[in-house]
Amino acid sequence: MYFNLFVLLAVSLINGKLVQSFTPSTCNAFLKDNKVSVANVPETKQSSYSRLEPTLTFVDIPEKRRLVTQCFSAKESETSKADNDDVLEFVKAEDGEALQALFEKQCDKDGLMTKTKLVSIPLISDLLSTGDLLREELDDIWNAAPKFPDLDSKSPERIDVDSFIEIYRDIDDIFEDDDEDKDINNDFQADKDNSEEKVTTKATTDQEVDGDDEELKEAFKSICNEGGLVTKEELKSWEEIVDLFDDNMLDEGEFNSIWDEITNTGSKNEIDLKAFLAFNAELDELFVFDEDDDPKSDDEKGEEAPIQMFYGDDLPAGVVFAELADDDFLIGMKELRKWGDLQDMLAEGELLPIELQNMFELIPKAPGTNNKINEEGFESLFEAIEDLFEEEGEEEDLGDSVAVNLKSDLLDMINLYENDEEKMSCGLDSTENEVQNILNIIAQLETQTSNIVLSSGGDVTPTDVAGDWELLYTTSSTMKFNKGLSGLVPPNGKFGGLRQKLKASKYLADIEYIEQIDAGPASFEVRVTGDWELRNSVSLFTGSRSVALSVEPDKVYYGLTSQRADHWKSLGPLNLLDIAYLDDDLRIMRGTTSTDSVFVFKRTSS
Numbered sequence: 001m002y003f004n005l006f007v008l009l010a011v012s013l014i015n016g017k018l019v020q021s022f023t024p025s026t027c028n029a030f031l032k033d034n035k036v037s038v039a040n041v042p043e044t045k046q047s048s049y050s051r052l053e054p055t056l057t058f059v060d061i062p063e064k065r066r067l068v069t070q071c072f073s074a075k076e077s078e079t080s081k082a083d084n085d086d087v088l089e090f091v092k093a094e095d096g097e098a099l100q101a102l103f104e105k106q107c108d109k110d111g112l113m114t115k116t117k118l119v120s121i122p123l124i125s126d127l128l129s130t131g132d133l134l135r136e137e138l139d140d141i142w143n144a145a146p147k148f149p150d151l152d153s154k155s156p157e158r159i160d161v162d163s164f165i166e167i168y169r170d171i172d173d174i175f176e177d178d179d180e181d182k183d184i185n186n187d188f189q190a191d192k193d194n195s196e197e198k199v200t201t202k203a204t205t206d207q208e209v210d211g212d213d214e215e216l217k218e219a220f221k222s223i224c225n226e227g228g229l230v231t232k233e234e235l236k237s238w239e240e241i242v243d244l245f246d247d248n249m250l251d252e253g254e255f256n257s258i259w260d261e262i263t264n265t266g267s268k269n270e271i272d273l274k275a276f277l278a279f280n281a282e283l284d285e286l287f288v289f290d291e292d293d294d295p296k297s298d299d300e301k302g303e304e305a306p307i308q309m310f311y312g313d314d315l316p317a318g319v320v321f322a323e324l325a326d327d328d329f330l331i332g333m334k335e336l337r338k339w340g341d342l343q344d345m346l347a348e349g350e351l352l353p354i355e356l357q358n359m360f361e362l363i364p365k366a367p368g369t370n371n372k373i374n375e376e377g378f379e380s381l382f383e384a385i386e387d388l389f390e391e392e393g394e395e396e397d398l399g400d401s402v403a404v405n406l407k408s409d410l411l412d413m414i415n416l417y418e419n420d421e422e423k424m425s426c427g428l429d430s431t432e433n434e435v436q437n438i439l440n441i442i443a444q445l446e447t448q449t450s451n452i453v454l455s456s457g458g459d460v461t462p463t464d465v466a467g468d469w470e471l472l473y474t475t476s477s478t479m480k481f482n483k484g485l486s487g488l489v490p491p492n493g494k495f496g497g498l499r500q501k502l503k504a505s506k507y508l509a510d511i512e513y514i515e516q517i518d519a520g521p522a523s524f525e526v527r528v529t530g531d532w533e534l535r536n537s538v539s540l541f542t543g544s545r546s547v548a549l550s551v552e553p554d555k556v557y558y559g560l561t562s563q564r565a566d567h568w569k570s571l572g573p574l575n576l577l578d579i580a581y582l583d584d585d586l587r588i589m590r591g592t593t594s595t596d597s598v599f600v601f602k603r604t605s606s
Contacts, residue, residue: 493519
């Protein structure tokens with residue numbers, strides 16, 4: 001069926017025709033018009049046209065791959081298990097289990113796959129035959145994928161399940177990229193059509209900008225949205241405004257006053273470039289007014305006298321107020337600058353300027369003023385600051401309690417799964433729901449203050465991780481496929497667990513894995529030795545600083561045999577992992593390219 005579907009698409013694309021709907025009737029008519037005989041199609045395949053949904057809404061030459069991608073949705077919905085030999089097997093790229101099952105169906109007896117076998121997979125073969133996937137594209141993807149190190153150098157290159165999944169997803173990305181480019185172009189065109197008047201106005205405004213305002217113009221471009229406008233919150237987060245707030249040179253009331261003034265005749269929610277320049281002009285006037293308001297001349301001013309700080313220590317709010325208040329017995333942001341205890345909190349980061357501004361803004365102002373508070377208001381501010389530190393103390397205690405509970409829940413859940421004797425160790429045959437439950441708890445545990453990676457700002461040392469560790473649980477697809485770490489579990493054997501020994505000294509950092517393989521009387525251990533180090537990097541997924549444990553395996557020992565480990569493919573998943581969580585006796589690692597691949601280790605005694 002799919003072959004004929006792609007013939008139809010190819011003919012329509014060559015003729016440059018538009019397909020307004022894709023139904024059984026238009027399909028048969030179009031085939032007939034283009035001298036493609038439907039009678040030559042097996043009856044079972046002809047009837048399958050009726051199962052296609054009319055999902056195709058347009059076709060033109062630049063959108064060929066977009067059309068093929070839409071066809072995939074029809075394939076997925078109408079694939080029948082009754083005719084597996086004739087139906088293209090469609091697997092979603094994000095469905096790791098389904099991809100693994102597809103690989104197992106197509107791989108050879110060694111659990112590997114050649115390029116020839118990859119090309120013979122119906123879906124990939126069909127993409128190549130229709131030209132939707134170019135042979136050069138497939139060659140590039142194949143060459144970039146890691147190959148299994150065959151001992152016979154003359155044998156064709158082969159890949160394992162990890163490389164197969166990588167290749168499959170790279171092919172899928174080709175079509176996703178085409179879709180994204182098309183969507184971006186559509187969005188851009190729609191935005192262009194709907195915003196023509198705004199663009200014209202903005203261009204006119206840009207021409208009126210004086211050369212002295214070039215810096216402001218560049219700043220506006222850096223914070224404006226796609227419509228060439230800036231919201232109040234975006235302006236407030238502009239670095240220049242943040243600095244003024246931090247230096248207590250601008251308060252919330254002054255900011256709101258200027259905003260209300262420049263938006264008096266326009267939108268209250270957004271401003272354009274012209275209004276942005278007007279805002280900055282008003283801001284400049286604010287400080288010019290402060291200078292002109294001083295009746296003293298420059299010669300009379302001399303050096304500005306330092307502010308005399310007052311430290312209230314444990315004095316009541318009323319006493320502190322009496323010391324800080326102005327001649328009208330009121331306090332504003334200017335008077336608060338003399339409060340030494342408060343300024344120390346701000347300088348040490350214990351209290352953020354924005355927190356102080358929000359508290360001050362919420363307190364009712366004294367009658368006849370909009371930025372001053374009386375004694376009652378100051379007492380409210382005083383109590384709010386004290387309550388903030390009390391809440392932080394309570395939150396810290398609560399956070400420790402939450403971390404303990406989450407850690408206990410994680411270990412209890414792993415023990416529950418491990419108590420099932422019919423299951424493999426370390427969660428190698430966990431269900432999808434079980435894996436998701438584990439991942440949910442880990443995601444919460446990583447954010448707790450008990451996490452050394454988080455509390456140290458990523459400053460993890462080798463001594464923090466050195467010691468003996470036991471693998472409790474993993475979601476690694478490679479370990480699941482190999483039924484262990486080394487891939488040496490015999491048909492009648494079973495993975496019995498994995499220990500990891502990390503040794504660190506001033507000059508050496510040695511690692512040893514000990515894998516237990518249970519095979520009755522023939523049970524044995526597999527030992528892997530090598531070197532390790534910690535690497536500081538930036539996470540590809542979060543953009544935050546991360547610490548990775550890098551392992552360089554050297555030798556693999558089993559029975560009386562030893563081999564080099566640097567090309568031992570099954571060890572790959574553990575060679576580079578981010579440390580997602582670490583405390584005194586628990587370490588959780590995540591894959592650097594797949595965050596859903598986790599390894600949970602527990603510290604053990606030597």
